[in-house]
Amino acid sequence: MRLPGYFRLQTSVLPQVLAINASKQVVTDEIEALRVALGYTPEMRPRLLR
Numbered sequence: 042m043r044l045p046g047y048f049r050l051q052t053s054v055l056p057q058v059l060a061i062n063a064s065k066q067v068v069t070d071e072i073e074a075l076r077v078a079l080g081y082t083p084e085m086r087p088r089l090l091r
Contacts, residue, residue, distance in 0.1 A: 072086060072089055072090070073086075075089055076089055
């Protein structure tokens with residue numbers, strides 16, 4: 042069974058997408074601030090996520 046290549050929405054989901062992206066950016070910024078505060082190199086970001 043194939044899914045359609047596109048679908049139509051009644052209303053725009055852009056506000057929800059923008060809110061999700063903003064939330065993801067806040068998390069990314071917090072991780073980066075913690076990394077800098079601990080003096081970790083950029084390669085050590087995954088260690089902060091554990």
